[in-house]
Amino acid sequence: MKFAIIAHDQKKEALVRFIQDHLDEFSKHTLYATGTTGLRVSTETGLTVHRFKSGPLGGDQEIGALVANKEVDAIFFFRDPLTAQPHEPDVSALLRLSDVYDVPLATNEGTALAVITYYENGGLS
Numbered sequence: 001m002k003f004a005i006i007a008h009d010q011k012k013e014a015l016v017r018f019i020q021d022h023l024d025e026f027s028k029h030t031l032y033a034t035g036t037t038g039l040r041v042s043t044e045t046g047l048t049v050h051r052f053k054s055g056p057l058g059g060d061q062e063i064g065a066l067v068a069n070k071e072v073d074a075i076f077f078f079r080d081p082l083t084a085q086p087h088e089p090d091v092s093a094l095l096r097l098s099d100v101y102d103v104p105l106a107t108n109e110g111t112a113l114a115v116i117t118y119y120e121n122g123g124l125s
């Protein structure tokens with residue numbers, strides 16, 4: 001499967017910890033990330049991560065293009081609901097495309113746990 005992983009700055013620590021807690025599962029999948037998130041995750045987990053531009057510089061849109069081309073199976077996007085983002089329109093566009101293409105999208109750790117548990121239990125198989 002192909003997973004997109006993204007975190008706003010205040011949530012990067014939580015995403016890295018989450019991936020470390022589920023390292024076996026994440027290591028089975030192809031990972032795409034926005035720039036800074038991808039750098040942190042690859043450095044701190046040792047996983048291979050395909051990195052795009054940083055979110056504010058177009059990374060969310062690049063991941064959106066993957067979604068539109070049906071190249072993403074699930075998105076883990078740890079959003080910061082308490083900080084205004086200069087690229088909020090890009091974030092909204094990515095969320096919209098996940099709805100257009102029915103791609104599971106976890107925007108917080110609780111939902112992320114539900115989604116990764118699904119894959120850990122074999123997904124649809």
Ligand SMILES: O=C(CO)COP(=O)(O)O
Nearest residue numbers: 034035036037054055056
């Ligand atoms: O801003 C982001 C998502 O909207 C994340 O981008 P970075 O991973 O480059 O910090």
